[in-house]
Structure formats: structure tokens, C-alpha cells
Amino acid sequence: MLGYIARRILFMVPTLFFIMLLNFAIVQVTPGGPVEQILASVTGVGSEGVNRVSGTGDVGGGSSGSDGGYRGAQGLPEGFVEKLEKQFGFDKPAHERFFTMVWKYLRFDFGESYFRSDSVWTIIKEKLPVSISLGLWTVLITYLVCIPLGISKAIRDGSKFDVVSSGVIIVGHAIPSFSFAVLLLIIFGKGGMFEWFPVRGLVSSNWDDLSFFGQIIDYFWHLALPLTAMIVGAFASLTFLTKNSFLDQIRLQYVLTARAKGLSERRVLYGHVFRNAMLVVIASFPVAFGTIFITGSLFIETIYSLDGMGLLAFESALKRDYTLMFGILYIYSLIHLVTTLISDLTYMLVDPRIDFETRES
Numbered sequence: 001m002l003g004y005i006a007r008r009i010l011f012m013v014p015t016l017f018f019i020m021l022l023n024f025a026i027v028q029v030t031p032g033g034p035v036e037q038i039l040a041s042v043t044g045v046g047s048e049g050v051n052r053v054s055g056t057g058d059v060g061g062g063s064s065g066s067d068g069g070y071r072g073a074q075g076l077p078e079g080f081v082e083k084l085e086k087q088f089g090f091d092k093p094a095h096e097r098f099f100t101m102v103w104k105y106l107r108f109d110f111g112e113s114y115f116r117s118d119s120v121w122t123i124i125k126e127k128l129p130v131s132i133s134l135g136l137w138t139v140l141i142t143y144l145v146c147i148p149l150g151i152s153k154a155i156r157d158g159s160k161f162d163v164v165s166s167g168v169i170i171v172g173h174a175i176p177s178f179s180f181a182v183l184l185l186i187i188f189g190k191g192g193m194f195e196w197f198p199v200r201g202l203v204s205s206n207w208d209d210l211s212f213f214g215q216i217i218d219y220f221w222h223l224a225l226p227l228t229a230m231i232v233g234a235f236a237s238l239t240f241l242t243k244n245s246f247l248d249q250i251r252l253q254y255v256l257t258a259r260a261k262g263l264s265e266r267r268v269l270y271g272h273v274f275r276n277a278m279l280v281v282i283a284s285f286p287v288a289f290g291t292i293f294i295t296g297s298l299f300i301e302t303i304y305s306l307d308g309m310g311l312l313a314f315e316s317a318l319k320r321d322y323t324l325m326f327g328i329l330y331i332y333s334l335i336h337l338v339t340t341l342i343s344d345l346t347y348m349l350v351d352p353r354i355d356f357e358t359r360e361s
């Protein structure tokens with residue numbers, strides 16, 4: 001197992017390298033870099049207008065008009081654009097900037113944000129608790145509800161309970177999470193019909209003054225609506241996966257043999273079927289968390305004013321804050337690779353018969 005883990009960790013290095021290389025190359029041909037953003041702010045022209053009059057398509061500021069400079073910078077102090085390029089490091093060739101970035105990222109040195117007066121790592125650490133809260137609790141609650149529900153549906157396959165619950169789950173899955181989030185906001189949020197739940201932030205402004213149990217209650221009070229909006233859409237896949245896994249196992253010969261030996265139905269289900277049926281479900285937990293953490297929180301964070309990683313990534317891309325944007329991309333990619341490795345290891349822990357190392361050899 002140690003050899004397999006070592007190979008997987010070594011494989012992460014070229015994977016991260018090519019992810020960063022591909023995105024860095026895309027950025028080089030995307031108009032409207034940080035220099036153009038500042039020029040738009042200084043000249044009072046929209047960023048699209050600056051791109052149009054400057055004739056630049058290089059985010060590094062290397063491309064210029066026919067006179068050798070930014071035509072959109074006319075009227076600005078001499079050398080202003082050159083100082084901006086040097087400040088952002090765009091006075092260096094693209095390949096040199098890329099390899100410098102890679103070397104720093106290997107040491108988790110993400111540099112300073114272009115438009116925020118703080119380091120990228122400090123900013124990311126401030127936003128992580130929000131996204132981790134949403135991702136972790138969404139996955140935990142989904143598993144705690146969907147596994148028993150899926151087992152119940154498998155045992156009662158074809159019954160009225162199975163049909164009705166399937167219909168409710170499918171309807172919930174069909175509703176977009178952001179639409180459901182807005183609906184919850186209108187009905188239960190402050191300023192809505194009932195005004196039961198807060199609609200901004202992860203905790204109240206007086207959180208530090210609350211008791212320990214008061215802080216816990218306040219924390220989940222703020223998470224109630226965002227978690228509900230994220231969970232409803234996540235029920236379908238896990239519930240049906242659990243149900244189908246159980247049905248596949250129940251129909252196998254070893255279950256018939258166990259029943260023929262006179263074992264109780266409960267012992268057959270939870271002593272024999274459960275471990276085999278839950279292999280895929282339990283082992284997918286790390287990947288499920290990584291997926292929700294990375295992709296599931298942007299709209300929810302925006303709707304409920306939760307200052308997390310999803311909203312931060314969107315704002316950094318909008319403002320062309322490339323140091324922050326690439327730092328977030330690196331963290332997201334690393335989390336995905338690590339959770340995938342943890343998922344494989346969980347397979348081996350749940351079922352020792354699975355040995356990826358032997359399979360590879």
C-alpha cells in the first residue's frame with residue numbers, strides 16, 4: 001500500500017503542473033488583464049473599451065498598439081504603463097513568469113494579491129472555513145439521510161413508499177439549487193414572509209459574546225437555509241445509488257444461501273449485504289466532499305452573502321486578480337487529487353480484498 005500511495009503522490013506533481021500550464025496558457029490570450037483593469041479605472045473607460053483602444057490581447061501587457069504602447073493610456077504620465085507592468089511582473093517573458101510561479105507554488109508561496117492588500121494564502125485561509133462548513137455538513141447530512149432511505153427503498157422495492165419517495169426525490173433533484181435557495185430566502189429569510197433565519201454571514205455580529213452552546217446554535221441557525229438549498233439537490237444520486245447497490249447484492253446467491261440457513265432478515269441485510277453494498281457509497285465520501293466544496297457553493301455563497309472560496313474565485317476571475325485566481329486553482333486541484341487518493345484508500349479499508357497495488361503490478 002505504501003508503494004501505491006507514493007506513486008499516486010508523485011503522479012500529483014505532473015498533474016498539477018499541466019493543470020497550471022493549461023490555465024496559464026489560456027490566460028495569456030484572454031483580454032482584460034490587471035493592467036487594463038487599472039487603466040480602465042484611471043481613464044474612466046470600461047475594461048472592454050480599454051481593450052478595444054489599446055489593441056492588447058495579452059494579459060501580461062506585452063501586446064501593444066502600432067506605436068509601441070497602450071493607445072488607451074494616452075494622457076497618462078509617461079512611463080505609467082511600464083511601471084504597472086513591472087509591478088505585476090509582466091515585464092518578464094511568459095515562460096519565465098510561469099516557471100517562477102510553479103517554483104513558488106511548490107513551496108506554497110502564492111505571492112500577494114493584485115487588488116487586495118494581503119497575501120493570497122492569508123486571503124484563502126480566511127475564506128476556507130465558510131466553504132468547508134458548507135461542503136462538510138452538506139455531505140454528512142446527505143449521507144445520514146440517504147443511506148437509511150436508500151436501504152428502506154431497497155427493502156420495500158416497488159411499494160407505495162418506494163414510488164412516492166422516488167417522486168419527491170426526483171422533483172427535488174430537478175429544482176436548481178439557486179432557485180430553491182431564492183425561494184427559501186423569500187419564505188424564511190429575514191425580510192421575507194416568516195423572517196425565521198438570517199440571510200447574511202456564517203455567524204452573528206455578537207458571536208464572540210455568546211456562550212459555547214449559544215455559538216453552536218447561532219452557527220447552525222445561519223447555515224440552515226444554505227444547507228437546505230444544497231442538500232435537496234444532492235439527495236437523488238446517493239439515495240438511488242444506495243438502493244441499487246442493495247438490490248444488486250440481495251439478488252446474489254450468497255444472500256439466498258444465508259436465508260436458507262435460517263438467518264434472520266436483519267442479520268442477512270446488516271451482517272452480509274450491508275458491507276458489500278456500502279462499498280461504493282462509503283468510499284465515494286471523500287470525492288463527494290471535494291466536488292461539493294469546489295463546485296457547489298458559488299451561487300449559494302452569493303445568494304446568502306457567505307464570503308467563501310466560491311465567491312472569492314468568481315470575484316478574482318472578474319477582477320483579473322491572477323495571483324489570487326491561480327492560488328485558488330492550485331488549492332482546488334490539490335484538494336481534488338488528495339480526496340481522490342483518500343477515496344481509493346477508503347476502498348481498501350472497507351474491503352481488504354481490493355488491492356490497487358497488486359492490480360497495477
